[in-house]
Every structure is written in C-alpha cells, then in structure tokens.
Amino acid sequence: MPWRYMAGRLLMFVVTIWMASTIVFFLPRLSGQNPLAEKIYQDAQRGGYQDPAVEERVRVFEQKYGFDRPLWEQYVKFVGDVVQFDLGRSIYQWPKSVNEILAEKIMWTLSMGLLTLVLAFLIGSTMGALLEWKRNNWGLMVAMAPILAISAVPFFIFGLVLQLLVFNVNREFPMVYGFKQGVIGWPDWSDWEFVLSVLKHGILPAMSITLVSLGGWAMGMRGMMVTTKGEDYMVQAEAKGLPERIMLTKYAIRNSLLPQVTGLTLALGLIVSGVVLVEIVFGYPGVGGQLLQAVRSNDYPTTQGIVFVLAFGTAAATLVLDLTYPLLDPRIKSGGS
C-alpha cells in the first residue's frame, strides 16, 4: 500500500474540511448583522403589542446560541461541533435543528448529484472512446455535434430550455417539484405510485445535468484515446491478432480511463454547485431551495450547515476517489510519481 500517498490525501481532506468550516464560520459574521435579534424583534412585532421583555429575550437567545462569547471561543466551539456534525439550530425555523432540516433534503441532492455524475461519466466516456475507435462513423458524429455544442452551457440554463420545450409540447409532464402532489411529511417509499412520481419528476432535472456534462467526458476520453492508440502495446496487441473487442475494452479504454477518473474529482464541486441551481429552477425538494430560503432570511446556521455538509460531501467523495486511484493505477502503488 502506498502509505505516503494515502497520508497526503488524508491530510488534504482534513485541510479542506478545516478550510470549509473556517470559511463557513467567518464569512457570515463579516456582515456585522445580528439575524437573531432581528428575527426576535420581527416576531415580537407580529404579536401586535410591544413585548416589554424583548431585550431580555434577545439576551437569553444569544446566550443559547453562544453569540455573547468572544469570537475565537465561538470559532473553536463551532469547528469542534461541526466536525461532529452538530450544526446547531436554525434561526428562521426555530426550534428545528439544522440536522433535522438537512435530513429531509440532503438525500435528494446527493442522489441527484451522484446519479447524474455517474451517468454522464459512463455514457460520455463510452461515447468518446467509440468516437475515436470507430473513426468516420456518421451516426456517432451527428449525435456528438449537439452534445458538444451544449457542453459549454450552464446546467440550469439548459434546464430552463428543457422546461420551455416540455411546457410547449406536453403540459401534463411534471416540470416542478420532486414528487406527486398531496404528500405531506415523510413520504412513504413503499408506495409504488409515489416512487414512480419521484422518477418522473426527476427526469428533467437529471437530463439537464447529464446531457450538458456528456460533452466534456466524451472530449476528454477521445483525447486520451488518441494518445493511447499510438502506444506500442496497441501495435503489439494488433500484431498478436487480438479480437477488436478485447483491444478496445482491455487495452485502449482501460488505459485511457485513468485521467478521466482524475477529472471526476475535479468535476465533483462543479456538479454540486450545478445541482443546487438546477434544484431551484425545478423546485426540486433538495437543499437548493432550502439554501435560497436561508440566504434570503439571513438564517446563518442553516446556510452554514448546508454549505458545510455539501463541501464535506464533495471532499469525502474526492477522498474516496483518490484512495481508490492506486487500485486503478498500480504505478502509484510502486511509489512512482
């Protein structure tokens, strides 16, 4: 096992988590606002009479949130809590804890992100490989042209285009929200009709991410295939008379896939940012809409929690990819660069 390599990656993971928690802690505090007091004043006014004890209540709640302590003490406590996934309580949706809010939403976001990433990676890489392997295949080239053209467009802009198209073709097709109407509270996943509606609602958001990302993977794969095809072992494989299928899968694709996996780690952050926006466009029940609401209502703990958890998810996925890399590329195992 390449211990040095793995230790380096682990260290990087720790640094990322620390940086994410630091960014998440300090940025909202730069604004110099006091969202907690604002919220309490707002609620106090809503009652219709002036609550004489409102100042007192602000003080009590500030103590509860720990806002009365010195900044460094808050920071140390925050980082300590956050690495144990204690993300505090929401201000806007008091007394809900951020964990509770996230628990409802995060799986939608993560599964959408993971599914689209894997789909785009597999389909895109295969297309790229075939594009180079079967040169001058008209069907493939015609299919590639529009995919390449849209690959520069942001996910959610393409999502809007899809919405426009579908709206004008079939108004019955689900375009907003994540499942059928009339489901309140925790949905019942054993209900077939519900699961079907989830899949149906997921089609458009998933398409808007997958179709856009295909082009990048295909071009990367094609570029690597060009290099791989010129290698000596390919000539040898051909001279040996290996069947073309084996040459393609065991020789060409296998050797071209490595840089693609590196690309996967770089794409993770982009996908997460993209999914958040796509969710807002489609009203999908993931954390995107929640983030928007938290940002609008100055709900720092929720904003911090969402950003931290998403950053943690991406960093963890990157770590897993990095740690499996030596299994794919034995050269790292033997200590080469």
Added chain:
Amino acid sequence: MNWLDSLATNSEFIRDRIIPIFRYVRRNRLMLIGIGAFLALTLFVGISYLFYEQEDLLGETRGVNGLVRAASVQANQRPSWNPWSGYPLGTDLQGRDIYAAVVVGIPLSLRIGLIAAAIGVGVGMLLAFVAAYLGGVVDAVIRTVVDSLIPIPGLLVLVLVATSLNPGQGLSVDQLAFVIAVLAWPGPARVIRSQVLVIRERGYVEMARMSGTGALGIIFREMMPNLAPYALASFVAAVSGSILASIGVESLGLGPLDSPTLGSMIYWNIFNSSVLLGLWYWLLPPIVVLITLFVGLFMISAGLDEVANPRLRRRV
C-alpha cells in the same frame, strides 16, 4: 491572401508577428467560429446602442440605456409579444422593453466576467510564479491551499460572500465582479504553475540564466512570451467561468437586481416562473445570448488550447 500581403509590406512587426496570427486563426476553425460569435454579439450591442430608440412612459424618445433606466416603457400593461408593435422582443411583466434590457445586459455581464477574470488570472499568475520560483515551503503551502479549495463547491462560497457583503440589498455590478474574483484564482494558479515548472527547465531559460539575466528579466523576457498562450487560454476560461459563476449567484437573487444583467433577467424569470406563465419571449432572449456567449468562449478557449498544445494541432 491579398489584403494580408498588402498589409504586410507596411511594417516588419505586422509582417512577422501579427500576420502569422491571422493566418493561423484562419486555419483554426474552432477559434474562428468562437471569435465570430463574440464579434456578432459585440456588433449587435454596438449597433443597437447607436440606432435603437423607443418612446418611454413620458413620451420621450430614448436610446437603450435611457429606456432601461426608465424601468418601464409602458405602465400597467400586460406583458406582450408583438414584434410588429415597435418592441422587437416584446415587454416583460414590469412593462420593460426586453430588447433594450438584453442590449444593456450583455456588456454588464461581460464586464463582470472580464474584471473577475483579470483579477483571478493576475493573482493566479503571481502565486504561480512565486510558488514555482521559491519552491520549498512556500510552494507546498500555495499548492495545498489551491488543491484543498478545489473540492469546495465554488458557488456556495460565493453565495456566502455575496450575502455577507451586502445582506438583503443585492450588490452592484462591480461589487459582484469582485465577489466572483474571490474564487477565480485557484484554477489559473494551478495551470500556470505547472507550465512555469516546465518552461523553467527549458534550454533558453538556462541560457539566459548563464548569461547573467536577472530573475525579472528571465520572467518577463524569456518565460512570459512562451507562457502567453497558456495565460490567454486560462484567461478566456476564467472569463467564461466567472460569467457562469455570476449568473449562478445572480439567479439566487444575490446580484444587482436593479441592473438588467443577463443573470438578473434569468432571476426575475425564475422568480416569476415565466415558463409556467407562458412568457417564453421573456426567457428566451437572455438564454440565447448566454448560450452564444458560452459556446463562443468555449470555442475560443478550445482553439487557444490548440495553440498552446501543438500535439492537438494535427487534428485540425
């Protein structure tokens, strides 16, 4: 070929430096299409600024800028699409002339991209040279910071920065550009650092070092010209990335909502769910412009990649 040759006779600089670029661009079809798309947008904006006029609420004739400032060309009128009525792209929910808004929005969005990318590439380049030149601990620190920033989803950090700078009121166009610049440097720093490491070992740099050229001389006279294609490619990529980031931040309603940048037009469209209201003519113009812009920039940067990386050139 003719006009190129006639130009070439005038000065040595043009003949030896500029003409080859033109000749090359003519062969590099990707870059040609990209630059073409970009020029088309610029022309569209320029011509509209010069000639487009419309009556506003007060019955005064105004150019695009004035129209947008006036916020509304028609009061209390339903959004409409009637290209023959004098509003070529119709009017939106607030009665604003969509054509004028798009014409004003394109330069604003480009401005955000250019400012953020210039800062990002500048800082990135500086860090890259510092890291590659000093090496050791400095290099390790810069590399670790850059690498550990990559898994953090950029948009989310930008959302935090934008909300903390000016909560509840939205940012101005230039403020937004600076916000985007906060995360525009790690990418260029990464790319340029690895190139500096490669170029540093080249023969001509060694040669210059041995003939006693100082560090600054080597950087500016020997390395910069050879880094130019890479720097330019990462600049174009950074412009595209910054516009993308700005559109993302703006679509969350954190941008300059009073200026009709392309992103805030998208925001108002999402906010009012224009698709479901059937106001496709409000959503389509900013989307078409954005797609042209992104695809154009993408092609330019793909073309520049080809310049920087001659191995790709064979496939043209």
